[in-house]
Amino acid sequence: MKTVITSSDKSFINFGELKRYGSLFRYLSLRDVFVRYKQTRMGFAWSIVRPVVNILIFGALRFLVEKSNSFIDSFILVSTGIVFWQLLSTTITDVSNSLSANSNILTKVYFPKLLLPLSGILVCLVDFLIAFVIFFVLFLIFKGMPPWQIVFLPLVIIYGLVFCFSLGLISATASVKYRDIKFILPFLIQILFYASPVFLSSDFVLGLNMPEWFKVIYQANPLVFILNAFKYCFTGTFESFNMVYAASSVVFTLVMLFISIKYFFNFEKSFADYI
Template structure:
């Protein structure tokens, strides 16, 4: 294992330029095309924490200036840790296209996530220093310990991140479990309250939280103007090294399997003897008079006849396959695709789909013409099953890929067919769906976009 670890360190040195680019990519895409750009890295968390400080200082009847420093000193390291753990859960899944086609040290993906959030967090702390000075506070020499605190927190977060990144490759649902779990851990971490104010079983339960000593590493220099106690430093160091060791052990044991698990977890479609029957109604606008008159006729006219749009179709699409369905107009191509996307139920036979489908069956489906392009990203994204948090993360990427920067806040009723198509395709593919179903969608796109897509 030691030789394997040394080999990985050498590879990271050789691929350091790739690591730098991945880190910059995450930082740039997060706030690209916004007026303030990278400054949102500071404004977002500081604004949120300012509101929390005002609310909880009022609830706890605490001095606002003192409580602001207390809260910020706990929230900034927590935000870093929480972001690394939750985002690392997507590290390999979101980059499966690269992992399956190009060789890169796989550890580079969770490492780039941790590094990007480290930069965010350090900048937030620099802003906190400014806030402390502005509100009349002072900084002691103990703040020189913060880089050491960051080093220990970085290894702790990265170690846990390595575990979550590997685990979600095997169990995709874990990425949602981790989000819920981190919300629970937040309230078991003394961020809004002091640890020594707790008593009984609650104090014992919070004491089991491995994140607690790391909060103390940051809070002592800023809030108490002193170094953390030797016991806290030792405890944090042991937890940090243990988490990193366990994370590396899990990663190195499963590294060679990850690429195969990504293939296994990819989509597959199996269609067995599928038939779809439509009813063709003869009277398209029946009245009550004609309906009751038909009831008393000796020879009633059939209300409808059956039409088999798809008859006894069987095929299988394996992971990684690209399949095109060719046929003349009316052959049932679109009907078959809609059946795969569960728009139509099968009359006979069976459809088995293993994976998440992103359907693009008709340009503008799921869009509201009075909404802007940006508003439709959230509307259509919700229809596709994505959360608001996920959509906020991919919004800049969707807008850039669709080439709609200048028109994203324009109602889509003024969009051309090509603009509709680019926005729909960019949104459907931004979350890396398992299965992408297209029904002549590129009829509205130009040659350049088809090449890019």
């Protein structure tokens, strides 16, 4: 086996290599899962507490704002958004932190660095699954069987993860050189939270009396489509569905995925110099 190193090495996704490092991917993910709630009294219960608190706060808020829903319905409707949002936002954050959090490995040993952001996703998924199971049971109790559209659920989750992974990957790569990202990201996530139908339905927002251009901006946010698609799996009705925005969300996500990977690999070889 011959390996050549030159100054002009450009890397791109090397699937053979990723496969050879499969066990590293597994142990990095397992480490993140094991360590997340180490030395906490409640352990994995935390992955339920966080969404539950949010559901209580924003369910009440929704009840106050959108007066049309019943009290219980407000909480059920909000919980769909919150549970999925929790997955999306933690994925963005964890993927984004994955490089700087592992700088000690990055500067000491060679491995395909894409494994770090990838392994960041898995913890978020574990957290999500725990919260989701609880949510699903409650949903069955209060709402009965979900409609047939539930079969789209895995697709929607993967789609949402792709979007968040791309966004996280761009900010992870940028944060190797510019630590400013660390401070910008929480703001960005907070903005996305309010700019997406997490606790207010998009129908409600679009029904408000505001200029047309603002509605265009609101709907251009790819997360509007992603979150509504998730709710669609449980309600069977697609809120404020619009073919143009749906298509633009998909295109935007794919373009961003491509750009983020390109950007990542352009800088991959210099990570150790900057981090």
